[in-house]
Amino acid sequence: MKTLVLNAFSGISGDMFLGALCAVGLSKEALETELEKLGLHGYQLEVQEKTCSSIQGISFEVHLAQHQLKDIGILEGHHQHGRNFHEIQGIIEDSALSPTVKKNALALFTQVAEAEAVVHRQSVAEVQFHEVGALDSIIDLIGAAIGLDLLGIDQMIVNELTDGSGTIKIAHGVVPVPVPAVAQMQVGTQIPIRQRFDVKTELITPTGMAIVKCLANAYDRSVTGVLEKVGYGFGQRETGSLNALRASLYNSLLSQQDVTQEQDQVMLLATNIDDMTGEQLADVVTEMITLGAKDAWVEPILMKKGRPAYKLCILIDLQQQAAVERALFTNTSVIGVRHQLMKRTVMQRNIKQVSTRYGSVHLKALRYQGVEKVTFEHAELHELAVTHQISINEIQNNILTDIKEQDI
Ligand SMILES: O=C([S-])c1cc(C(=O)S)c[n+]([C@@H]2O[C@H](COP(=O)(O)O)[C@@H](O)[C@H]2O)c1
Numbered sequence: 324m325k326t327l328v329l330n331a332f333s334g335i336s337g338d339m340f341l342g343a344l345c346a347v348g349l350s351k352e353a354l355e356t357e358l359e360k361l362g363l364h365g366y367q368l369e370v371q372e373k374t375c376s377s378i379q380g381i382s383f384e385v386h387l388a389q390h391q392l393k394d395i396g397i398l399e400g401h402h403q404h405g406r407n408f409h410e411i412q413g414i415i416e417d418s419a420l421s422p423t424v425k426k427n428a429l430a431l432f433t434q435v436a437e438a439e440a441v442v443h444r445q446s447v448a449e450v451q452f453h454e455v456g457a458l459d460s461i462i463d464l465i466g467a468a469i470g471l472d473l474l475g476i477d478q479m480i481v482n483e484l485t486d487g488s489g490t491i492k493i494a495h496g497v498v499p500v501p502v503p504a505v506a507q508m509q510v511g512t513q514i515p516i517r518q519r520f521d522v523k524t525e526l527i528t529p530t531g532m533a534i535v536k537c538l539a540n541a542y543d544r545s546v547t548g549v550l551e552k553v554g555y556g557f558g559q560r561e562t563g564s565l566n567a568l569r570a571s572l573y574n575s576l577l578s579q580q581d582v583t584q585e586q587d588q589v590m591l592l593a594t595n596i597d598d599m600t601g602e603q604l605a606d607v608v609t610e611m612i613t614l615g616a617k618d619a620w621v622e623p624i625l626m627k628k629g630r631p632a633y634k635l636c637i638l639i640d641l642q643q644q645a646a647v648e649r650a651l652f653t654n655t656s657v658i659g660v661r662h663q664l665m666k667r668t669v670m671q672r673n674i675k676q677v678s679t680r681y682g683s684v685h686l687k688a689l690r691y692q693g694v695e696k697v698t699f700e701h702a703e704l705h706e707l708a709v710t711h712q713i714s715i716n717e718i719q720n721n722i723l724t725d726i727k728e729q730d731i
Pocket residue numbers: 336337439442451452453454455456460493494495498502503504505525528529530531
């Protein structure tokens with residue numbers, strides 16, 4: 324499972340998000356190819372390596388052609404009507420983008436439209452996007468959905484979401500920070516926004532907030548797994564300090580890090596649930612894995628009063644008990660949890676990267692009292708099988724041949 328963790332210590336905008344995605348491996352060309360499916364013209368992506376505060380990162384910008392600037396009124400010095408929600412919906416729905424990208428892109432625009440509608444006391448259909456309707460913002464929002472899809476991100480965690488303070492001048496006039504659309508998107512959520520009172524400008528734009536609200540699965544949460552890449556997307560505003568969004572890409576499929584003891588202790592948490600849907604339970608299992616559980620699963624059971632129900636089981640390290648129980652009480656209908664300490668016999672394991680005809684591949688080398696075996700990450704084999712159009716078995720056999728002579 325791939326997890327993207329955003330450290331939004333200096334806020335988030337569409338450009339910062341796409342810059343951060345490029346910094347952890349999103350290809351500009353692949354993004355452009357997908358964006359072409361919208362059939363929009365008159366823009367260019369600029370993805371540039373930059374150094375700020377001695378840190379290397381990416382500056383991402385969408386440049387509009389002169390006629391686009393004229394269309395949205397920027398060359399005339401005033402803002403004409405942009406596109407409305409219905410038009411943008413049509414552009415997305417009529418495109419050849421993947422269903423997931425379309426769903427996320429529509430969710431992002433709906434989010435902004437609903438916030439704008441409340442702020443300006445209009446119906447969603449009446450909302451005329453001003454800055455957000457300009458082509459660069461369309462590219463930012465749809466690009467965000469495309470970027471996550473291209474990188475194969477399964478979940479996104481946003482940490483330290485920070486805005487500035489004071490007021491800024493935008494097309495509506497002078498508004499307070501967080502700007503009205505951002506403040507509105509926060510309503511009814513528990514999205515934690517800190518404020519820096521020494522930074523007198525906007526750090527979270529409506530585009531950035533929509534990305535956070537629609538695409539993040541959790542906030543202020545640590546994640547286990549192998550940290551594969553860290554990158555920075557720079558913001559364009561001068562804030563007086565490093566204006567960047569840090570993205571960290573974790574692979575939790577590789578999270579069973581090296582184990583060097585043959586006997587260890589784990590805790591099994593269990594609770595019976597008869598009042599949550601399958602969809603909700605699947606989310607809880609994902610959340611438990613995100614929190615760092617070794618495993619989490621549900622078993623079908625028949626409970627008291629003949630109720631078909633589920634037993635939710637979570638295998639954890641002892642020190643995770645308090646955090647996991649807290650998450651269960653907070654986010655599920657659970658009111659009690661059973662816990663059991665267990666001894667476990669484990670094979671010693673080492674995660675290694677080996678070079679093969681397919682490039683570098685991860686493997687787990689397992690040992691227990693003279694028994695030795697090697698396993699691969701299924702998702703990695705699957706990806707290679709899809710890329711090379713051959714079966715997973717063939718991929719695995721070829722890798723085994725390639726590593727025969729290597730010292731594992
Ligand atoms: O155009 C819209 S919808 C808009 C609304 C608001 C409100 O808070 S209401 C604010 N802004 C400002 O425009 C720029 C660009 O925003 P992006 O999200 O497109 O980066 C930014 O300063 C917003 O605060 C726009």
